[in-house]
Amino acid sequence: MNLHPTTAGLLLAGILFVLGLISVLIRRNIIFMLLSVEIMLNAAGLAFVVAASHWGQADGQVMFMFILAMAAAEVSVGLALILQLYHQLRTLDSDEASRMNG
């Protein structure tokens, strides 16, 4: 099987994204969910990089920098939330934090 590098890169990004998504959906441990979100973000970043190299433009790489910065911010906020959650509920199970329902 002889794939074009761009197609292979996008395929990899797609697989990574779906894997991340599935693990977000099936994991109950909120730290794992955070990790999975990171995987999804990386998959999106990979797609940007592949596209940038395909068209020979720097825009995609610049966008990846933004994604990286955003992911860092997200992790810090997310970890703070997780700490608070653990402090309040003594557990990391996200389903336990279901008090804000309609």
Place this chain on the structure above:
Amino acid sequence: MLPALIPAIPFLGACILMLCWKRVSRTAVTVIGCGSVALSALVALAVAAAVAAAGKEPVVQHVWQWVQVPGFAAGIDFRMDALSVVFVLVITIVGFLIHVYATGYMQDDEDYGRFFACMNLFVGSMLVLVMADNLLLLYLGWEGVGLCSYLLIGFWYKDPANNYAARKAFIVTRVGDTAMAIALFLLFEHMGTLNIQRLLQEAPVLWAKGDPMVTLIALLLLGGAVGKSAQLPLQTWLPDAMAGPTPVSALIHAATMVTAGVYLIARMHVVFELSPAAQTATAVIGALTLLMAGVSALVQTDIKRVLAYSTISQIGYMFLALGCGAWSAAIFHFVTHAFFKALLFMGAGAVIVALHHEQDMFKMGGLKKLLPGVFWVFLIGCASLTAVPFVTAGFYSKDQIIWLSLAAAGGHKAYWLAGMLGALLTGMYTFRMFFLVFYGEAKTKVHHIPGPVMMVPLYILAVLSTVAGFIELPHTLGHVALFSHWLLPVLPAVQLATDSVALEWMSQLISAVLALGGIWLAYMWVIRRPQGMVDFLSMPGQVWLQGCWRRGWDMDALYDALIVQPFVYLSNVNRKDLIDKIYTGTAQLMEACHNLMARTQSGILRWYIMGVVLGAVAILSVLIWRLHMVS
């Protein structure tokens, strides 16, 4: 002088009294209440003098622009011409006398200030009604007096019966007002203006005589007049309106508001002249009403209800005159009637107060010696109402109507007969009341002799009820026509079909004999042969007939069966909100949907993410599918 001051002063008085009657003394209330009407009367006299001095040129004042939209403008415009001068003078002068009398009548009432606030508001509204230069402003005054009549009839609101009477008066007159409002819409649609003078000038240009549209408008206006003036078939509210204090009955139900219909028809006389059918309808309604109400007055036991039916009957005479085209005769009878009926109502009030609020005539009697002052003024009022020949004002005004109902171009023998029969009935019911109250044995103790504050207005009105007739004397008796001459710029002279002095003498003679005969019958009935009358009246059939008459020909029961009961039935059917069910059902469906949606908000994070994913997949699917379709 400014005509606008005439209604403005009573309105100001009403405002002051409404805001602070609880905080000022009774003396202050009296001064404001009576003083505002007195001041208004003085201004009215000055304006009347100005109108007379200018050769009956109307005084017109534009105060401000009330409504201004493209195609329609209505201002607060007041106009004092010959006709409104007559009404304004009667309203302010008789109104002032009634206010003075009321300070005595109401002196022990806890709501003294509220009473005068409403009375002043009424006088102001009535003045707006008669001075308005356009029909929209006239309608404002028209509704204003309706509101005040409601407030004053239900003045003693703690008794539910009074509130019921007030509501009845309000709703029944509203039926007529709706007809009038439609007439105004039609007039505006066809003529593009509601200015009375322009309407009167342009109506004959626009419509030929007998045009169906002008007939419709005239009949609708007549509907409004019939409601306000308590004529057939909307007369049922006036007898019940006697629930209010007696000065209210004197002011509203004798001297002013109930004659607003007469004013409206006289004011719009051009429209009525264009429609012979509407004029005939007016005359027929007047003739029937004067007979029906006269018969009802004959069997009443409550003194105020006699006077109420008598008022309906006398306004019937005015409508008869209007229908025959004898415009000034109707207005002349309005003036004399305002004097003697206000006198009679207030005299009855004096009797009622003296007997500690006893209104049943069969519990009175023998008051001739106990209340001599009231006796004499009441006698003068009764004589004027009965139209005792030569010496009373009522004779000259009523006789003119009876003669013109035969002789005028719009007259008819049947009208004349009705008028004659009415004259006999008037004599009978008036003096039946008079004899019952003042002769025979005293049945109730006199608690209280009316003081001068109540008696002086009665003396003045007694003088007016006598001398007011001499400004207009018939052809046969000197022929003075000051009054109709005064009204000539506004109301055309009556057109005579027959002009025979001999016939006029004959008519006057018959009406005089009938009036005196009515008195004689009443004398026989009440004083000479009471037992014979009792035997006659207890015959089978008579009892039922009398009951029917006493209840005003059972019109109330008829309306109850025709209108009130079906309405009550329908509202009972709809008690469970039959129609509302549709709307309630819609609301319930929405609520169910909402509950369903609320379930999704479980608080479980992963379900939310699932939702986002499913949404994204759906959107992407649609996008890809469309891309596929395009390519």
